[in-house]
Amino acid sequence: MSGELVRDSVVIGDRTEASQIYNKGYYGYNLSGGGLELELLEALYLVESSRLEVTSDGRVLTLAELTAAAAAAHRDFEIKYIVYRDLRQRGYVVKSAGEDFDFRVFPRGGTPTTSTTKYWVAAISERAILNMADFMNDLDRSERTRKELLLALVDEEGDLTYYRADRNEPKGRLDEQWDGKAVPASLLEDRVLVFDEGGSERLHHHGFYGKHIGNVLQLSLLETAHLLEKGWITVSSITASRKLSSSRFMKHALKFQPDFKLRLAAYRDLRARGLVVKTGFKYGTHFRVYEDDPEKIHARYLVHALPEDNKSTWPEMSRAVRLAHGVKKEILFAWVREQGTEYLRLVRVRP
Amino acid sequence: MSGELVRDSVVIGDRTEASQIYNKGYYGYNLSGGGLELELLEALYLVESSRLEVTSDGRVLTLAELTAAAAAAHRDFEIKYIVYRDLRQRGYVVKSAGEDFDFRVFPRGGTPTTSTTKYWVAAISERAILNMADFMNDLDRSERTRKELLLALVDEEGDLTYYRADRNEPKGRLDEQWDGKAVPASLLEDRVLVFDEGGSERLHHHGFYGKHIGNVLQLSLLETAHLLEKGWITVSSITASRKLSSSRFMKHALKFQPDFKLRLAAYRDLRARGLVVKTGFKYGTHFRVYEDDPEKIHARYLVHALPEDNKSTWPEMSRAVRLAHGVKKEILFAWVREQGTEYLRLVRVRP
Secondary structure (H helix, E strand, O other), X not given: OEEEEEOOEEEEOOHHHHHHHHHOOOOOEEOOOOOEEEEHHHHXXXXXXXXXXXXXOOXXXXXXXXXXXXXXXXXXXXHHHHHHHHHHHOOOOEEEOOOOOOEEEXXXXXXXXXXXXXXXXXXXXXXXXXXXXXXXXXXXXXXXXXXXXXXXXXXXXXXEEEEEEEEOOOOOOOOXXXXXXXXXXXXXXXXXXXXXXXXXXXXXXXXXXXXXXXXXXXEOHHHHHHHXXXXXXXXXXXXXXXXXXXXXXXXXXXXXXOOHHHHHHHHHHHHXXXXXXXXXXXXXXXXXXXXXXXXXXXXXXEEEEEEOOOEEEHHHXXXXXXXXXXXXXXXEEXXXXXXXXXXXXEXXXXX | OEEEEEOOEEEEOOHHHHHHHHHOOOOOEEOOOOOEEEEXXXXXXXXXXXXXXXXEOOEEOOHHHHHHHHHHHOOOHHHHHHHHHHHHHOOOOEEEXXXXXXXXXXXXXXXXXXXXXXXXXXXXXXXXXXXXXXXXXXXXXXXXXXXXXXXXXXXXXXXXXXXXXXXXXXXXXXXXXXXXXXXXXXXXXXXXXXXXXXXXXXXHHOOOOOEEEOOEEEEOHHHHHHHHHHOOEEEEEOOXXXXXXXXXXXXXXXXXXXXXXXXXXXXXXXXXXXXXXXXXXXXXXXXXXXXXXXXXXXXXXXXXXXXXXXXXXXXXXXXXXXXXXXXXXXXXXXXXXXXXXXXXXXXXXXX
């Protein structure tokens, strides 16, 4: 079968050929006067699979020439083509999505006439920068249409990784009630020690704060800042008895941890959701997060905090997802904004 | 038993008590005039485990007072103490290592009088910065003494992760021989396509370059730069026929990948070692590396390239080790220097 390159599409004039191509895979768009108009990536896919020839000025174009024409007409054509081709080979009917996303994909076995869209698909180069504000905006547009958003990441060698993106509202089972008296604690460089055994006991009991090193409870800087804000502890330097104010302590913490405020905001929000939050250092993320007593259950989430103006690279995101997957936890990106913290979940999927 | 705080150590004058303490765990250093001198962390450990009281001016010090004295006398005392304590609890005899490292550790069941050192141990806060040049220097000092170097990383909550560090010389089984004629390839934004089927075949056969997308072989920018240097391919823009020089191509690649030179240097070195190198995007590292045909065997290594003046944070390193461990691969850090590329291997261990 044969089509003619007309500007940035390929037109199949012969009605029989046109309906054959359309009916077997729902390629192209039927023209009102009869015939079919194919997008360049549809045409290229049909040429690659030897189902079509494309001519221009009466001459059959080579695959190289057709690719060149497509590359000249569309930015990032190759990225989109790799994704289109892969989804088609997985047996999906794939159509361009117009303004909003790159593609829409119908459920397996579904067609544009019998089904509604299953996924919106964004074809993304691993070299693209992820701007959180834009991304969350896209995600919300997708969720408003009640479709899943599928990210198709194309690496430098043309391999594909798919992620499903959605918002998440993590929730724990902790209900912290405190019974009054603040526990004295001693600051020692970048950690804080509670020598008072009764106090240690209470802090550990009400929210699983700290870690016992012998009889001494050790609090991290984050735990300390949070407990100071709540008024559950007082902090003095271990070598002097004068108490530190919350803001004085904050200044101290910032010396050790330049992104302390970001982390603390995410920590505070997770705690307010009844979750138990511990460091994610071992996993290279900010936090591991438990729905209940960390000595009784495994952490359900790994959480990484991102600032409001965050711009991440995809290899960073990919790494975090992979890592969480490897330890059977969910990765949440905590987007810390002025108006509150929002959670993005990315899950690796095989569509 | 009881000792007296004397400046930054604790002295046990009573000879019977001194030899009891020394013989059960090899704590302290025998004084020439009799008695025993304990380092503060030894003393603190013995106090914590209720085997010792420390007095000052005739008064017994609390654990808090002794900790304060130790913190005043030694920088990062708490980090060192957490490591010391953990190794002791694992049943090792641990002694200070003097100038070189923090501790030396004897083989399990071994003592300073019957065994030589098994590990040098460096106690490191997760907040410390890893300066590659200094670190490799330490590693070499350790290897010269034929001891293993153990890194004890203390996270903000006082949890410990141990890494064994060594140099590595990865080696593959590939012997690339090329038979002459350069293959023409077409540049399309951030990838390069080979439409010539015979040429595709040869490139894939001689070193497993590229990835087939249908009949077209797609090369990454790195593969292209490497093959251009070797003279195995020629590259033209897909929309123009003029050939690109190696340096012109390099400029193009740098637009897409600011750290392209660093990656290419590591890539080149790994290839020269007979290894097959593919992108590590899925794992969030630079490369996954095979000793032979990537379609027949799993990648043995994940490799991350670091520049000569590299300063990394420990959470980054930790993440890479964890990730490699999760997918049953070894992580190598390729330290790209003027005089060549060197490899650091980190393995998570439980001592």
